[in-house]
Amino acid sequence: MATRANAPQAATPFDRRAFLDALLSVGFVSTAVAIAYPVGRFLVPPASGEPATESVVAARAGALRPNSAAIFKFGSKPGIVIRTAEGDVRAFSAVCTHLDCTVQFKADTTQLWCACHNGTYDLAGNVVSGPPPRGLEKFTVNIRGEGDDAEIVVSRT
Amino acid sequence: MSVIDWVDQRLDLTGIRHFIAEKGVPVHAQKIWYYLGGMTLFLFGVQVFTGILLLLYYRPSATEAYESVQFIVTQVQFGWLIRNIHSWSANLLIGLAFAHFFSVFFLKSYRKPRELTWVSGILLLFLMLGFGFSGYLLPWNELSFFATKVGTGIAGAMPVVGHFTLRLLRGGDDVTGATLSRFYGIHVAVLPLVTTALVALHLLFVQRQGMSVPIAVERKLRPGETLPQMRFFPNYILRDVLAWYVVIAILAALAAFYPWELGNKADPFAVVPPGIRPEWYFLAMFHTLKLLPSHVLGIEGERLGVVAFGLAALFLVVVPFLDRRASRGESSPTFTVLAVLALVYLVTFTIVGHLAK
Numbered sequence: 001m002a003t004r005a006n007a008p009q010a011a012t013p014f015d016r017r018a019f020l021d022a023l024l025s026v027g028f029v030s031t032a033v034a035i036a037y038p039v040g041r042f043l044v045p046p047a048s049g050e051p052a053t054e055s056v057v058a059a060r061a062g063a064l065r066p067n068s069a070a071i072f073k074f075g076s077k078p079g080i081v082i083r084t085a086e087g088d089v090r091a092f093s094a095v096c097t098h099l100d101c102t103v104q105f106k107a108d109t110t111q112l113w114c115a116c117h118n119g120t121y122d123l124a125g126n127v128v129s130g131p132p133p134r135g136l137e138k139f140t141v142n143i144r145g146e147g148d149d150a151e152i153v154v155s156r157t
Numbered sequence: 158m159s160v161i162d163w164v165d166q167r168l169d170l171t172g173i174r175h176f177i178a179e180k181g182v183p184v185h186a187q188k189i190w191y192y193l194g195g196m197t198l199f200l201f202g203v204q205v206f207t208g209i210l211l212l213l214y215y216r217p218s219a220t221e222a223y224e225s226v227q228f229i230v231t232q233v234q235f236g237w238l239i240r241n242i243h244s245w246s247a248n249l250l251i252g253l254a255f256a257h258f259f260s261v262f263f264l265k266s267y268r269k270p271r272e273l274t275w276v277s278g279i280l281l282l283f284l285m286l287g288f289g290f291s292g293y294l295l296p297w298n299e300l301s302f303f304a305t306k307v308g309t310g311i312a313g314a315m316p317v318v319g320h321f322t323l324r325l326l327r328g329g330d331d332v333t334g335a336t337l338s339r340f341y342g343i344h345v346a347v348l349p350l351v352t353t354a355l356v357a358l359h360l361l362f363v364q365r366q367g368m369s370v371p372i373a374v375e376r377k378l379r380p381g382e383t384l385p386q387m388r389f390f391p392n393y394i395l396r397d398v399l400a401w402y403v404v405i406a407i408l409a410a411l412a413a414f415y416p417w418e419l420g421n422k423a424d425p426f427a428v429v430p431p432g433i434r435p436e437w438y439f440l441a442m443f444h445t446l447k448l449l450p451s452h453v454l455g456i457e458g459e460r461l462g463v464v465a466f467g468l469a470a471l472f473l474v475v476v477p478f479l480d481r482r483a484s485r486g487e488s489s490p491t492f493t494v495l496a497v498l499a500l501v502y503l504v505t506f507t508i509v510g511h512l513a514k
Contacts, residue, residue, distance in 0.1 A: 038235035046232045
């Protein structure tokens with residue numbers, strides 16, 4: 001290129017073609033970025049507008065016999081409320097800490113069991129066996145009212 | 158060894174190399190019109206791309222459609238941009254498709270041997286109108302709801318098959334959530350499938366035959382003389398890309414400064430808001446039907462209008478087979494006059510339809 005009549009005879013000759021090619025590439029890359037950025041942001045779902053649930057009525061006291069449990073809706077996720085054989089009422093998030101399956105109460109072993117990968121928790125929510133990395137989230141339970149009609153109110157601790 | 162060499166050794170790219178090296182575009186004064194098809198194709202790509210993005214959040218039901226579009230434009234990051242681009246691009250696409258259509262009409266590029274390219278192109282133009290009509294309803298707002306009522310009602314005016322078509326389009330006797338489901342299926346599955354196949358065919362024809370040279374230019378050539386050619390790669394394709402950049406710039410400006418309105422949610426029991434009119438590309442047709450008297454020679458005016466439009470559409474499809482003079486490479490003023498009349502009719506009726514109360 002440096003042999004061209006009016007090209008400067010410098011050590012690094014200025015190549016018009018290479019310069020224009022570079023300019024063109026910068027243009028194309030900028031376009032790609034200008035398109036990729038909004039598209040990337042568009043793909044990320046916005047945070048859901050649903051407010052975090054703080055407290056719900058999980059069940060009526062009369063509906064929950066000793067040594068049984070019920071699943072209830074806590075916001076958009078399931079919770080589980082248990083009445084132990086001794087009559088204690090406890091509530092946990094029913095979302096298994098392993099891979100988000102919903103746990104269930106096993107009356108025969110008096111444990112919480114996850115059917116997906118055989119994880120088990122005791123009735124304090126602690127892991128007994130299986131793959132769950134940590135215990136279930138524990139909720140606070142309050143009884144509102146008297147007798148069988150009393151409401152079992154579960155709130156985030 | 159470069160990646161291309163690696164692939165070449167295994168798949169033999171000789172054919173593609175020859176194609177890239179030899180493909181040329183004739184150079185003459187009218188070559189500016191060659192860009193319109195490429196620009197239309199580019200916008201079709203924009204539609205497919207932004208359409209797929211909108212599908213991620215859109216919900217096709219009477220109870221959720223409007224809310225989901227509202228969610229897209231207010232909650233999703235850059236959702237307003239994607240939706241505005243989709244709406245504006247749809248309108249530009251139809252505008253450019255019409256421009257492409259008229260340029261081919263005036264230049265008589267449909268003449269032998271390109272009759273089939275023309276037929277596929279006309280069908281694509283009709284498909285684009287179908288896209289516009291079906292997509293218009295999807296946000297489920299007042300305007301689109303009533304426009305769809307009127308539009309499907311016009312289809313219902315067809316003789317013999319009218320009522321059947323109306324029920325087929327609406328998914329019942331009225332425009333309801335069932336209509337929305339249908340239009341959604343047609344808009345995102347049926348039409349894209351057919352269009353993609355036809356576009357492929359259209360492009361294949363164009364590739365096989367190369368660009369048409371206008372009759373006037375062709376006749377000026379001395380025997381044995383050929384037009385100078387421009388290489389398609391990279392000379393012409395870079396010019397194409399430049400045209401696409403112009404399109405992007407216009408799109409981005411429109412999307413940013415003139416957001417597409419969402420309006421109010423459709424309510425089947427609300428009174429029709431004043432000023433109901435279809436999208437601008439149906440205005441000429443809409444206004445013509447409005448002007449027709451209720452009965453002409455004992456036939457319902459609406460029905461007569463619909464039949465006339467059907468015949469006009471059929472005429473467009475067979476133009477290359479009727480224009481015998483152009484087929485022989487002679488100038489055919491009759492068809493030029495027809496094209497002028499069609500253009501004048503469309504433009505005036507669109508403007509009058511727009512201004513009419």
